[in-house]
Amino acid sequence: MKANIRSWNDLSLAAQFAVAGGVIMILSMVLIGRIVAARIEDGVVRNTALATSQYMDSIISPLSQDMADVDTLPPGAHRALDEIFSNTPLGERVVSFKLWTPEGRVVHATDPIIVGETFQITDNLAAAVKGEVRADFEDLSDEEDQGENALGLPLLEIYSPVREVWSGKVIGVAEFYEVATQLKRDLAAAKRNSWMAVALTFMSIGGILYLIVLRGSRIIDRQRDALTAQLSELGALSAHNMTLRRRVQQAAARTSAMNDQALRRIGADLHDGPAQLLSFAALRLDNLRGQVKDTSELDGVERAVKDAIREVRSISKGLSLPDIDSRSAEQIVRGVAETHAARTGSPVDVTCELPPDTSLSQAVKICLYRFVQEGLNNAWRYAGGTGQEVRLSCADGILSLAVRDRGPGMVAGPGGLPEGGGDFSGIGLRGLRDRVESLGGTLTAGNRKDGPGAVISMELDMRSS
Known part of the structure; x- marks a missing residue:
């Protein structure tokens, strides 16, 4: 772990930005690309569904008005719907059709087996009952979609509300499955273009930012090299100053020791020289005492000599070292x-x-x-x-x-x-x-x-x- 951290710190700022920024930009690009692609798909599917729904409503609505009173269609309406989706250009385009009651019961379908059956109301069916056009592209996971799923074709599943003409009330839901081969191609091209646009945008932004960081990194590297050189010079100067300081201290210590030795010699010289001479003078004064009648002056000289001896010995003792x-x-x-x-x-x-x-x-x-x-x-x-x-x-x-x-x-x-x-x-x-x-x-x-x-x-x- 420490080795990895050290290796990361050894990289330049530009390299660190390229690695960290590249990871962040790739993740951001993937996220934004998915969001943009999903929005494009949702918008294209919605617009296609609305256009198809309006066209189909003009055909199916007149045949479904009986559902306002009963939950079934008359035989004529069944026959008309079968003819519309059989051997016609619209039948080639819309491969499956279901007509639902608001309660989830199939009243008509291109697959007669499921007519009259009731299925669980899905979210799309519930939204269509409330008057909203819903659509799914290549999502055939509902229970009633087994037949359509078996076709193996790209299908656009559209839920379109069927309204009562004079009141606008939703009386049923028309569900139809449109072959969307071209839509699939268009969506693929739109997604591809959106991904390319997002990638190009992020690469441009990343490249510009990298160039800015690279320039700053080079400036920082030059300044760091200069500071390192200056620090090295200061270190050498500091080491030299420390050496000089130690030499000065050592010289001062030697000087102090030499001074104390000189003081010791001075103390010894005082003890062996003037002190001895003063002691001899004191002895001579004692010998002269019997030869002088007035000893008052002699007593004063003797006191001065003895005081001088004591002072010299005190100084000598203070200067000496053991x-x-x-x-x-x-x-x-x-x-x-x-x-x-x-x-x-x-x-x-x-x-x-x-x-x-x-x-x-x-x-x-x-x-x-x-x-x-x-x-x-x-x-x-x-x-x-x-x-x-x-x-x-x-x-x-x-x-x-x-x-x-x-x-x-x-x-x-x-x-x-x-x-x-x-x-x-x-x-x-x-x-x-x-x-x-x-x-x-x-x-x-x-x-x-x-x-x-x-x-x-x-x-x-x-x-x-």
């Missing part, structure tokens, strides 16, 4: 949450729902680390660490990560990002958004729908990674 290459996404998220909880004393509820075969690139792992780190720092700073939650999941190739709290929430700023969000350890929402979008993901920030608090979330399409 060894995340060998860790899974869940281990990274839980590690950041545990470190944050240990540092701030505020608990973090962590939920991870990842398939066991989830594999992430280094850039994505770094993004997860920084996202959770900055999100928790922001929640601790502006929400006091109340109700901190981290949710990590992956469904249908989409990696989702959200950090929530139960603080006062956020207020949208002019740029669409929340006000009061602060800088997430020097990165901030805009920097975090740039990091996520560089990997082809999206970042959203706003207030929770299930109560007070703020939420920041990100999504990454792992299928295009």
Whole structure:
């Protein structure tokens, strides 16, 4: 069935119209041809019957007037009717004759066997009793038509009402069977001509419509070919753009990883360089304390040096990254949450729902680390660490990560990002958004729908990674 539908759809519009329209036109032609032929036959038979009926009425009516008083004919009338249809040109033309009473009784007939018999009143006989001329061509199916049917000739059966001369009342029905050999030829020719006319008309209409549809089909085919070519070009362009997009994302991911590595080196250099030198300076200050009488200035310098050491170590710690290459996404998220909880004393509820075969690139792992780190720092700073939650999941190739709290929430700023969000350890929402979008993901920030608090979330399409 599907193959047939596919084959039909593969045809051009002109071919579909030719098949469907041809079937419909043939059926319509047959129907209309039958109707026209039937109307022609009915009209020709009716007109012939009326002409013959008027002629026969002029002969039979004067001999049948006694039927107005009795349902029989006098012997003279019987003899006259027999002479009319015996060995005369009219007898050669009218091969059988019956004279009926309105009750269905035969009072005279060319076949004397049925005279006096009563038959069932047919529709034609009933209509003639009511004053209507009826006729059938080659339809001898009635009970009293057995003799005529045996002749094997094309006969026109005519029922003509016989009226009383002075009152016009129908007193009987004259039924006669006229040999209709010529009528049969005429009807055959008329039907043949009508069929030819109908066929020629439908073929002309179908041909003209087919030419119109063929022209439109060719235009549509040319436009479809052009659209297909354009679609193919757009597909190639889209594939090329997708390749470029992936290259840009990969380059951005590599750049992000390189930046984090550079920050890690800077943090290490700060820890191993200036921090060590400041520590050495602090030791030297302790040694100079016994050599200086007024230590007030020395105390101020010592406090400044120790503050600088703490600041350098804090910056160094913030810039450094743990060894995340060998860790899974869940281990990274839980590690950041545990470190944050240990540092701030505020608990973090962590939920991870990842398939066991989830594999992430280094850039994505770094993004997860920084996202959770900055999100928790922001929640601790502006929400006091109340109700901190981290949710990590992956469904249908989409990696989702959200950090929530139960603080006062956020207020949208002019740029669409929340006000009061602060800088997430020097990165901030805009920097975090740039990091996520560089990997082809999206970042959203706003207030929770299930109560007070703020939420920041990100999504990454792992299928295009």
